[in-house]
Amino acid sequence: MKIIEVKNLTKKFKDLIAVDNISFEVEKGEIFAFLGPNGAGKSTTIKMLTTLLQPTSGSIVLNNYDPLRNPDEVRHSFGIVFQDPSLDDELTAYENMDFHGILYDVPKKVRKDRIEHLLKLVELWDRRKSLVKEFSGGMKRRLEIARGLLHHPKVIFLDEPTLGLDPQTRNSTWNYLLELNKEEGTTIFFTTHYMEEAERVAQRVAIIDHGRIIATGTSEELKASSHSNSLEEAFLALTGKGIREEEGTNLDRMRQRRKLFRH
Protein backbone atom coordinates (compact mmCIF):
# COMPACT_ATOMS: atom_id res chain seq x y z
CA MET A 1 0.00 0.00 0.00
CA LYS A 2 1.24 3.47 -0.89
CA ILE A 3 1.40 6.08 1.86
CA ILE A 4 2.85 8.86 -0.32
CA GLU A 5 2.15 9.31 -4.02
CA VAL A 6 3.65 12.26 -5.83
CA LYS A 7 2.83 12.88 -9.49
CA ASN A 8 4.40 15.51 -11.76
CA LEU A 9 5.03 17.84 -8.84
CA THR A 10 6.46 21.24 -9.76
CA LYS A 11 7.26 24.32 -7.71
CA LYS A 12 8.35 27.55 -9.33
CA PHE A 13 9.58 30.61 -7.48
CA LYS A 14 9.89 33.88 -9.41
CA ASP A 15 12.75 32.97 -11.72
CA LEU A 16 13.68 29.59 -10.32
CA ILE A 17 12.23 26.12 -10.80
CA ALA A 18 12.96 24.56 -7.42
CA VAL A 19 11.15 21.30 -8.10
CA ASP A 20 10.73 20.23 -11.70
CA ASN A 21 8.05 17.68 -12.54
CA ILE A 22 8.97 14.95 -10.05
CA SER A 23 7.05 11.74 -9.37
CA PHE A 24 7.69 9.08 -6.75
CA GLU A 25 5.94 6.76 -4.35
CA VAL A 26 6.63 5.60 -0.82
CA GLU A 27 5.23 2.35 0.55
CA LYS A 28 3.57 2.16 3.94
CA GLY A 29 6.13 1.21 6.59
CA GLU A 30 9.06 1.93 4.30
CA ILE A 31 12.26 3.75 5.24
CA PHE A 32 12.84 6.11 2.37
CA ALA A 33 15.90 8.35 1.88
CA PHE A 34 15.57 11.48 -0.22
CA LEU A 35 19.07 12.54 -1.21
CA GLY A 36 20.53 15.41 -3.16
CA PRO A 37 23.15 18.19 -3.08
CA ASN A 38 22.40 21.52 -1.42
CA GLY A 39 19.72 23.45 -3.23
CA ALA A 40 18.51 20.40 -5.17
CA GLY A 41 14.90 20.80 -4.03
CA LYS A 42 14.71 18.46 -1.05
CA SER A 43 13.38 20.91 1.50
CA THR A 44 10.98 22.48 -0.99
CA THR A 45 9.53 19.04 -1.72
CA ILE A 46 9.13 18.32 1.99
CA LYS A 47 7.43 21.68 2.50
CA MET A 48 4.92 20.81 -0.21
CA LEU A 49 4.31 17.36 1.26
CA THR A 50 3.70 18.92 4.68
CA THR A 51 1.25 21.66 3.54
CA LEU A 52 3.69 24.53 4.16
CA LEU A 53 4.02 25.39 0.47
CA GLN A 54 1.52 25.15 -2.33
CA PRO A 55 2.71 23.33 -5.43
CA THR A 56 2.70 25.21 -8.72
CA SER A 57 1.37 22.07 -10.40
CA GLY A 58 1.16 18.32 -9.92
CA SER A 59 -0.52 16.20 -7.27
CA ILE A 60 0.28 14.79 -3.86
CA VAL A 61 -1.57 12.09 -1.95
CA LEU A 62 -0.46 11.44 1.60
CA ASN A 63 -2.20 8.76 3.66
CA ASN A 64 -5.04 8.94 1.07
CA TYR A 65 -5.52 12.69 1.54
CA ASP A 66 -4.72 15.63 -0.70
CA PRO A 67 -2.79 18.37 1.16
CA LEU A 68 -4.63 21.05 -0.81
CA ARG A 69 -8.14 19.78 -0.17
CA ASN A 70 -7.77 18.14 3.26
CA PRO A 71 -4.84 19.89 4.90
CA ASP A 72 -5.94 19.03 8.45
CA GLU A 73 -6.23 15.29 7.74
CA VAL A 74 -2.80 15.39 6.14
CA ARG A 75 -1.41 17.31 9.09
CA HIS A 76 -2.74 14.68 11.49
CA SER A 77 -1.07 11.97 9.40
CA PHE A 78 2.52 13.15 9.57
CA GLY A 79 5.09 14.27 12.11
CA ILE A 80 8.05 16.35 11.09
CA VAL A 81 11.52 17.17 12.32
CA PHE A 82 12.68 20.24 10.43
CA GLN A 83 16.19 20.95 9.28
CA ASP A 84 16.33 23.99 11.56
CA PRO A 85 15.17 23.81 15.14
CA SER A 86 11.51 24.61 15.61
CA LEU A 87 11.22 24.48 19.39
CA ASP A 88 10.25 27.34 21.64
CA ASP A 89 13.44 28.17 23.55
CA GLU A 90 11.60 29.96 26.31
CA LEU A 91 9.47 26.94 27.19
CA THR A 92 10.57 23.81 29.01
CA ALA A 93 10.95 20.45 27.28
CA TYR A 94 7.70 19.26 28.84
CA GLU A 95 5.83 22.43 27.84
CA ASN A 96 6.99 22.06 24.24
CA MET A 97 5.62 18.53 24.21
CA ASP A 98 2.39 19.52 25.91
CA PHE A 99 1.88 22.42 23.49
CA HIS A 100 2.24 20.03 20.56
CA GLY A 101 -0.17 17.53 22.13
CA ILE A 102 -2.82 20.20 22.58
CA LEU A 103 -2.46 21.46 19.02
CA TYR A 104 -2.91 17.89 17.76
CA ASP A 105 -5.84 17.31 20.06
CA VAL A 106 -4.31 14.39 21.97
CA PRO A 107 -6.55 13.81 25.05
CA LYS A 108 -5.05 14.93 28.34
CA LYS A 109 -4.55 11.51 29.93
CA VAL A 110 -3.05 9.97 26.79
CA ARG A 111 -0.90 13.04 26.32
CA LYS A 112 0.57 12.76 29.80
CA ASP A 113 1.42 9.07 29.37
CA ARG A 114 2.89 9.47 25.92
CA ILE A 115 5.01 12.48 26.86
CA GLU A 116 6.49 10.53 29.75
CA HIS A 117 7.12 7.50 27.55
CA LEU A 118 8.71 9.50 24.72
CA LEU A 119 10.83 11.72 26.93
CA LYS A 120 12.16 8.64 28.70
CA LEU A 121 12.92 7.06 25.34
CA VAL A 122 14.99 10.00 24.14
CA GLU A 123 16.52 10.26 27.62
CA LEU A 124 15.25 13.71 28.41
CA TRP A 125 12.77 12.86 31.16
CA ASP A 126 15.15 14.10 33.87
CA ARG A 127 15.49 17.40 32.04
CA ARG A 128 11.78 17.87 31.36
CA LYS A 129 11.59 20.98 33.53
CA SER A 130 14.59 22.69 31.93
CA LEU A 131 14.12 25.49 29.44
CA VAL A 132 14.98 24.39 25.92
CA LYS A 133 17.46 27.25 25.52
CA GLU A 134 19.72 25.43 28.00
CA PHE A 135 19.80 22.34 25.77
CA SER A 136 22.64 21.28 23.47
CA GLY A 137 22.03 20.72 19.76
CA GLY A 138 21.72 16.96 20.24
CA MET A 139 19.23 17.31 23.06
CA LYS A 140 17.11 19.67 20.97
CA ARG A 141 17.11 17.18 18.10
CA ARG A 142 16.02 14.35 20.38
CA LEU A 143 13.27 16.51 21.81
CA GLU A 144 12.07 17.40 18.32
CA ILE A 145 11.97 13.77 17.32
CA ALA A 146 10.00 12.91 20.46
CA ARG A 147 7.63 15.77 19.75
CA GLY A 148 7.15 14.73 16.13
CA LEU A 149 5.99 11.31 17.32
CA LEU A 150 3.63 12.48 20.05
CA HIS A 151 0.46 12.31 17.94
CA HIS A 152 1.35 8.86 16.52
CA PRO A 153 1.83 9.93 12.91
CA LYS A 154 1.67 7.46 10.03
CA VAL A 155 4.67 9.11 8.37
CA ILE A 156 7.54 10.94 9.96
CA PHE A 157 9.52 13.42 7.86
CA LEU A 158 13.08 14.00 9.00
CA ASP A 159 14.96 16.76 7.21
CA GLU A 160 18.63 16.09 7.97
CA PRO A 161 17.83 14.74 11.42
CA THR A 162 21.40 13.89 12.34
CA LEU A 163 23.06 17.09 11.15
CA GLY A 164 25.57 18.22 13.76
CA LEU A 165 25.05 15.26 16.07
CA ASP A 166 27.94 13.27 17.49
CA PRO A 167 28.20 9.58 16.50
CA GLN A 168 26.74 8.41 19.82
CA THR A 169 23.64 10.54 19.52
CA ARG A 170 23.28 9.76 15.84
CA ASN A 171 23.45 6.08 16.58
CA SER A 172 20.93 6.11 19.41
CA THR A 173 18.57 8.34 17.41
CA TRP A 174 18.54 5.87 14.54
CA ASN A 175 18.16 2.89 16.85
CA TYR A 176 15.09 4.49 18.26
CA LEU A 177 13.65 5.39 14.87
CA LEU A 178 14.25 1.89 13.50
CA GLU A 179 12.57 0.37 16.52
CA LEU A 180 9.60 2.64 16.02
CA ASN A 181 9.45 1.69 12.36
CA LYS A 182 9.43 -2.00 13.26
CA GLU A 183 6.94 -1.81 16.11
CA GLU A 184 4.49 0.83 14.96
CA GLY A 185 5.03 0.51 11.23
CA THR A 186 5.70 4.24 11.02
CA THR A 187 6.90 5.23 7.58
CA ILE A 188 10.17 7.15 7.69
CA PHE A 189 10.98 9.73 5.03
CA PHE A 190 14.35 11.38 5.57
CA THR A 191 17.01 13.50 3.92
CA THR A 192 20.68 13.40 4.83
CA HIS A 193 24.11 14.31 3.54
CA TYR A 194 25.65 11.25 5.20
CA MET A 195 25.59 8.66 2.43
CA GLU A 196 26.70 5.79 4.63
CA GLU A 197 23.75 6.58 6.89
CA ALA A 198 21.34 6.38 3.97
CA GLU A 199 23.00 3.18 2.75
CA ARG A 200 22.71 1.57 6.16
CA VAL A 201 19.11 2.39 7.10
CA ALA A 202 17.15 3.23 3.97
CA GLN A 203 15.23 0.49 2.16
CA ARG A 204 14.85 2.70 -0.87
CA VAL A 205 16.58 5.86 -2.04
CA ALA A 206 15.68 8.67 -4.43
CA ILE A 207 18.28 11.12 -5.68
CA ILE A 208 17.16 14.59 -6.67
CA ASP A 209 19.33 17.15 -8.44
CA HIS A 210 18.45 20.53 -9.98
CA GLY A 211 14.84 19.87 -9.01
CA ARG A 212 14.61 16.55 -10.88
CA ILE A 213 14.68 13.00 -9.62
CA ILE A 214 17.59 11.37 -11.40
CA ALA A 215 17.52 7.93 -9.79
CA THR A 216 15.39 5.76 -7.52
CA GLY A 217 15.89 2.28 -6.17
CA THR A 218 17.63 0.37 -3.39
CA SER A 219 21.24 1.27 -2.57
CA GLU A 220 22.28 -1.97 -4.27
CA GLU A 221 20.47 -1.08 -7.46
CA LEU A 222 21.98 2.42 -7.56
CA LYS A 223 25.47 1.05 -6.94
CA ALA A 224 25.06 -1.57 -9.63
CA SER A 225 23.70 0.82 -12.25
CA SER A 226 26.54 3.31 -11.70
CA HIS A 227 29.25 0.66 -11.22
CA SER A 228 30.16 2.01 -7.77
CA ASN A 229 31.27 0.36 -4.55
CA SER A 230 29.37 2.61 -2.20
CA LEU A 231 26.30 4.81 -2.25
CA GLU A 232 28.57 7.83 -1.90
CA GLU A 233 30.39 6.95 -5.09
CA ALA A 234 27.11 6.29 -6.84
CA PHE A 235 25.80 9.64 -5.60
CA LEU A 236 28.85 11.51 -6.90
CA ALA A 237 28.72 9.63 -10.19
CA LEU A 238 25.10 10.67 -10.64
CA THR A 239 25.24 14.28 -9.43
CA GLY A 240 28.78 15.25 -10.42
CA LYS A 241 31.57 16.64 -8.31
CA GLY A 242 30.91 20.38 -8.73
CA ILE A 243 30.32 22.19 -5.45
CA ARG A 244 26.93 23.83 -5.14
CA GLU A 245 26.74 27.44 -4.10
CA GLU A 246 23.94 28.49 -1.85
CA GLU A 247 23.34 32.10 -1.00
CA GLY A 248 23.67 33.16 2.63
CA THR A 249 20.13 33.47 3.90
CA ASN A 250 18.60 36.00 6.18
CA LEU A 251 18.46 33.23 8.72
CA ASP A 252 22.25 33.08 8.95
CA ARG A 253 22.41 36.79 9.56
CA MET A 254 19.65 36.59 12.14
CA ARG A 255 21.47 33.87 14.03
CA GLN A 256 24.49 36.11 14.33
CA ARG A 257 22.38 38.93 15.60
CA ARG A 258 20.50 36.79 18.06
CA LYS A 259 23.76 35.92 19.78
CA LEU A 260 24.19 39.61 20.50
CA PHE A 261 20.66 39.87 21.84
CA ARG A 262 20.95 37.00 24.31
CA HIS A 263 20.90 38.10 27.91
Next chain:
Amino acid sequence: MKTIYILWLRQLKRYFRSKSRIIGSLAQPLLFLVSLGYGFGPVFQKAGQGNYIDFLAPGIIGMSIIFSSIFSGMEIIWDRQFGFLKETLVAPVSRLSIMIGRTLGGTTVALMQGVIVFLIAMVAGFHPYNFALLPLAILVMLLVAFLFTALGTMIASLLSDMQGFQLIMNFLIMPLFFLSGALFPLQGLPKAITTIASLDPLSYGVDAFRTLLTGVTHFGLGLDILVLSGVTLLFLVLGSYFFSKIQI
Protein backbone atom coordinates in the same frame (compact mmCIF):
# COMPACT_ATOMS: atom_id res chain seq x y z
CA MET B 1 -10.73 27.08 21.51
CA LYS B 2 -7.95 25.03 23.10
CA THR B 3 -5.61 26.28 20.39
CA ILE B 4 -6.38 29.89 21.21
CA TYR B 5 -5.87 29.20 24.91
CA ILE B 6 -2.51 27.44 24.52
CA LEU B 7 -1.12 30.14 22.23
CA TRP B 8 -2.30 32.82 24.64
CA LEU B 9 -0.70 30.97 27.53
CA ARG B 10 2.57 30.67 25.64
CA GLN B 11 2.81 34.44 25.12
CA LEU B 12 2.23 34.99 28.83
CA LYS B 13 4.79 32.42 29.88
CA ARG B 14 7.36 33.97 27.59
CA TYR B 15 6.59 37.40 28.99
CA PHE B 16 6.94 36.41 32.64
CA ARG B 17 10.13 34.52 31.93
CA SER B 18 12.02 37.36 30.32
CA LYS B 19 12.61 39.64 33.25
CA SER B 20 14.97 41.81 31.21
CA ARG B 21 12.17 42.51 28.75
CA ILE B 22 9.76 43.55 31.50
CA ILE B 23 12.28 45.88 33.09
CA GLY B 24 13.56 47.18 29.75
CA SER B 25 10.11 48.03 28.46
CA LEU B 26 9.22 49.88 31.67
CA ALA B 27 12.39 51.98 31.69
CA GLN B 28 11.43 54.01 28.64
CA PRO B 29 7.98 55.17 29.83
CA LEU B 30 9.46 55.92 33.22
CA LEU B 31 12.15 58.09 31.64
CA PHE B 32 9.58 59.99 29.58
CA LEU B 33 7.35 60.46 32.59
CA VAL B 34 10.09 61.78 34.83
CA SER B 35 12.10 63.88 32.36
CA LEU B 36 9.21 65.40 30.43
CA GLY B 37 6.79 65.41 33.36
CA TYR B 38 9.02 67.25 35.76
CA GLY B 39 10.97 69.07 33.03
CA PHE B 40 8.03 70.72 31.27
CA GLY B 41 5.83 70.86 34.39
CA PRO B 42 6.58 74.51 35.28
CA VAL B 43 6.20 75.76 31.68
CA PHE B 44 2.90 73.90 31.27
CA GLN B 45 1.68 75.34 34.57
CA LYS B 46 2.64 78.90 33.58
CA ALA B 47 0.82 78.54 30.27
CA GLY B 48 -2.29 77.95 32.34
CA GLN B 49 -2.79 74.31 31.35
CA GLY B 50 -2.59 72.88 34.87
CA ASN B 51 -0.60 69.91 36.12
CA TYR B 52 1.57 68.41 33.34
CA ILE B 53 2.02 65.01 35.05
CA ASP B 54 -1.75 64.62 35.10
CA PHE B 55 -1.86 65.52 31.42
CA LEU B 56 1.11 63.38 30.45
CA ALA B 57 0.39 60.15 32.36
CA PRO B 58 -2.44 58.91 30.07
CA GLY B 59 -0.15 59.58 27.08
CA ILE B 60 2.65 57.55 28.62
CA ILE B 61 0.24 54.71 29.36
CA GLY B 62 -0.68 54.86 25.67
CA MET B 63 3.00 54.80 24.78
CA SER B 64 3.78 51.70 26.81
CA ILE B 65 0.76 49.93 25.32
CA ILE B 66 1.53 50.77 21.70
CA PHE B 67 5.19 49.75 21.98
CA SER B 68 4.49 46.57 23.89
CA SER B 69 1.62 45.44 21.69
CA ILE B 70 3.28 46.11 18.34
CA PHE B 71 6.38 44.26 19.56
CA SER B 72 4.27 41.32 20.73
CA GLY B 73 2.55 41.19 17.38
CA MET B 74 5.88 41.32 15.62
CA GLU B 75 7.23 38.39 17.63
CA ILE B 76 5.90 36.35 14.72
CA ILE B 77 9.01 37.44 12.80
CA TRP B 78 11.24 35.89 15.45
CA ASP B 79 9.16 32.76 15.49
CA ARG B 80 9.42 32.58 11.74
CA GLN B 81 13.18 33.04 11.78
CA PHE B 82 13.77 30.57 14.56
CA GLY B 83 11.42 27.95 13.29
CA PHE B 84 8.71 27.81 15.90
CA LEU B 85 6.15 29.28 13.51
CA LYS B 86 6.52 26.17 11.31
CA GLU B 87 5.57 23.98 14.26
CA THR B 88 2.26 25.84 14.59
CA LEU B 89 1.64 26.07 10.85
CA VAL B 90 1.95 22.31 10.21
CA ALA B 91 -0.42 21.55 13.09
CA PRO B 92 -4.00 20.58 12.22
CA VAL B 93 -5.53 23.82 13.49
CA SER B 94 -6.88 26.81 11.61
CA ARG B 95 -4.64 29.74 10.89
CA LEU B 96 -7.34 32.01 12.25
CA SER B 97 -7.25 30.43 15.69
CA ILE B 98 -3.44 30.66 15.74
CA MET B 99 -3.64 34.33 14.84
CA ILE B 100 -6.37 35.07 17.41
CA GLY B 101 -4.52 33.19 20.17
CA ARG B 102 -1.31 35.05 19.55
CA THR B 103 -3.04 38.39 19.29
CA LEU B 104 -4.91 37.86 22.55
CA GLY B 105 -1.66 36.85 24.22
CA GLY B 106 0.09 40.00 23.02
CA THR B 107 -2.93 42.06 24.06
CA THR B 108 -2.81 40.68 27.60
CA VAL B 109 0.90 41.37 27.88
CA ALA B 110 0.49 44.95 26.62
CA LEU B 111 -2.44 45.52 28.98
CA MET B 112 -0.32 44.43 31.92
CA GLN B 113 2.42 46.84 30.85
CA GLY B 114 -0.17 49.63 30.66
CA VAL B 115 -1.47 48.89 34.15
CA ILE B 116 2.06 48.78 35.58
CA VAL B 117 2.87 52.14 33.98
CA PHE B 118 -0.38 53.50 35.43
CA LEU B 119 0.75 52.45 38.91
CA ILE B 120 4.21 53.94 38.35
CA ALA B 121 2.59 57.19 37.23
CA MET B 122 0.61 57.27 40.48
CA VAL B 123 3.87 57.04 42.40
CA ALA B 124 5.25 59.90 40.27
CA GLY B 125 2.36 62.09 41.33
CA PHE B 126 -0.51 61.29 38.94
CA HIS B 127 -4.03 61.48 40.42
CA PRO B 128 -6.96 59.96 38.51
CA TYR B 129 -9.92 62.23 39.19
CA ASN B 130 -12.45 59.48 39.67
CA PHE B 131 -11.49 55.95 40.73
CA ALA B 132 -14.93 54.63 39.79
CA LEU B 133 -14.00 55.09 36.13
CA LEU B 134 -10.85 53.01 36.48
CA PRO B 135 -12.38 49.69 35.34
CA LEU B 136 -13.68 51.42 32.23
CA ALA B 137 -10.23 52.91 31.59
CA ILE B 138 -8.73 49.41 31.81
CA LEU B 139 -11.28 48.15 29.30
CA VAL B 140 -10.25 50.89 26.88
CA MET B 141 -6.59 49.95 27.47
CA LEU B 142 -7.53 46.42 26.48
CA LEU B 143 -9.12 47.70 23.28
CA VAL B 144 -6.07 49.82 22.40
CA ALA B 145 -3.73 46.90 23.14
CA PHE B 146 -5.84 44.63 20.93
CA LEU B 147 -5.78 47.16 18.10
CA PHE B 148 -2.02 47.55 18.02
CA THR B 149 -1.24 43.86 18.54
CA ALA B 150 -3.40 43.14 15.52
CA LEU B 151 -1.44 45.81 13.63
CA GLY B 152 1.84 44.20 14.74
CA THR B 153 0.60 40.80 13.57
CA MET B 154 -0.38 42.28 10.26
CA ILE B 155 3.02 43.91 9.70
CA ALA B 156 4.88 40.80 10.85
CA SER B 157 2.95 38.65 8.38
CA LEU B 158 4.21 40.84 5.57
CA LEU B 159 7.85 40.97 6.61
CA SER B 160 10.07 37.93 6.30
CA ASP B 161 12.92 39.13 8.49
CA MET B 162 13.98 41.80 10.95
CA GLN B 163 15.60 43.95 8.26
CA GLY B 164 12.52 46.10 7.93
CA PHE B 165 12.15 46.51 11.64
CA GLN B 166 14.02 49.83 11.95
CA LEU B 167 11.91 51.17 9.14
CA ILE B 168 8.70 50.22 10.93
CA MET B 169 10.05 51.66 14.15
CA ASN B 170 11.04 55.04 12.71
CA PHE B 171 8.33 55.54 10.12
CA LEU B 172 5.37 53.98 11.88
CA ILE B 173 5.61 53.46 15.62
CA MET B 174 7.46 56.66 16.48
CA PRO B 175 5.19 58.94 14.40
CA LEU B 176 2.09 57.16 15.74
CA PHE B 177 3.28 57.93 19.24
CA PHE B 178 4.68 61.46 18.83
CA LEU B 179 1.75 62.75 16.74
CA SER B 180 -0.96 61.28 18.93
CA GLY B 181 -1.28 64.10 21.40
CA ALA B 182 0.28 61.91 24.07
CA LEU B 183 2.79 64.63 24.94
CA PHE B 184 0.97 67.88 24.07
CA PRO B 185 -2.61 69.15 23.84
CA LEU B 186 -4.08 69.00 20.34
CA GLN B 187 -5.74 72.42 20.63
CA GLY B 188 -4.37 75.40 18.74
CA LEU B 189 -1.85 73.49 16.62
CA PRO B 190 -1.02 73.98 12.92
CA LYS B 191 -3.71 72.45 10.75
CA ALA B 192 -1.37 69.81 9.31
CA ILE B 193 -0.51 68.39 12.73
CA THR B 194 -4.15 68.30 13.86
CA THR B 195 -5.12 66.52 10.66
CA ILE B 196 -2.41 63.90 11.07
CA ALA B 197 -3.31 63.46 14.73
CA SER B 198 -6.95 62.89 13.81
CA LEU B 199 -5.87 60.07 11.47
CA ASP B 200 -3.74 58.40 14.15
CA PRO B 201 -5.68 55.71 16.05
CA LEU B 202 -3.49 56.21 19.11
CA SER B 203 -4.83 59.80 19.41
CA TYR B 204 -8.26 58.35 20.16
CA GLY B 205 -6.78 55.85 22.62
CA VAL B 206 -4.88 58.54 24.53
CA ASP B 207 -7.90 60.82 24.43
CA ALA B 208 -10.09 58.08 25.86
CA PHE B 209 -7.60 57.44 28.70
CA ARG B 210 -7.44 61.16 29.39
CA THR B 211 -11.22 61.46 29.42
CA LEU B 212 -11.62 58.57 31.84
CA LEU B 213 -8.66 59.37 34.08
CA THR B 214 -8.57 63.18 34.15
CA GLY B 215 -11.98 64.26 32.85
CA VAL B 216 -10.54 66.30 29.96
CA THR B 217 -11.52 65.33 26.44
CA HIS B 218 -10.66 66.38 22.91
CA PHE B 219 -12.67 64.14 20.56
CA GLY B 220 -15.22 62.91 23.10
CA LEU B 221 -15.38 59.41 24.56
CA GLY B 222 -18.08 58.18 22.19
CA LEU B 223 -16.10 58.99 19.07
CA ASP B 224 -12.93 57.59 20.68
CA ILE B 225 -14.48 54.21 21.30
CA LEU B 226 -16.19 54.13 17.93
CA VAL B 227 -12.95 54.82 16.06
CA LEU B 228 -10.91 52.41 18.19
CA SER B 229 -13.41 49.58 17.69
CA GLY B 230 -13.66 50.20 13.95
CA VAL B 231 -9.91 50.29 13.42
CA THR B 232 -9.41 47.20 15.61
CA LEU B 233 -11.89 45.29 13.49
CA LEU B 234 -10.18 46.44 10.31
CA PHE B 235 -6.70 45.42 11.53
CA LEU B 236 -8.02 42.07 12.76
CA VAL B 237 -9.52 41.27 9.38
CA LEU B 238 -6.40 42.40 7.49
CA GLY B 239 -4.12 40.69 10.03
CA SER B 240 -5.94 37.37 9.68
CA TYR B 241 -5.87 37.66 5.93
CA PHE B 242 -2.15 38.31 5.71
CA PHE B 243 -1.39 35.72 8.38
CA SER B 244 -3.34 33.10 6.43
CA LYS B 245 -1.18 33.90 3.38
CA ILE B 246 2.15 33.25 5.10
CA GLN B 247 4.25 30.71 3.26
CA ILE B 248 7.53 29.51 4.65
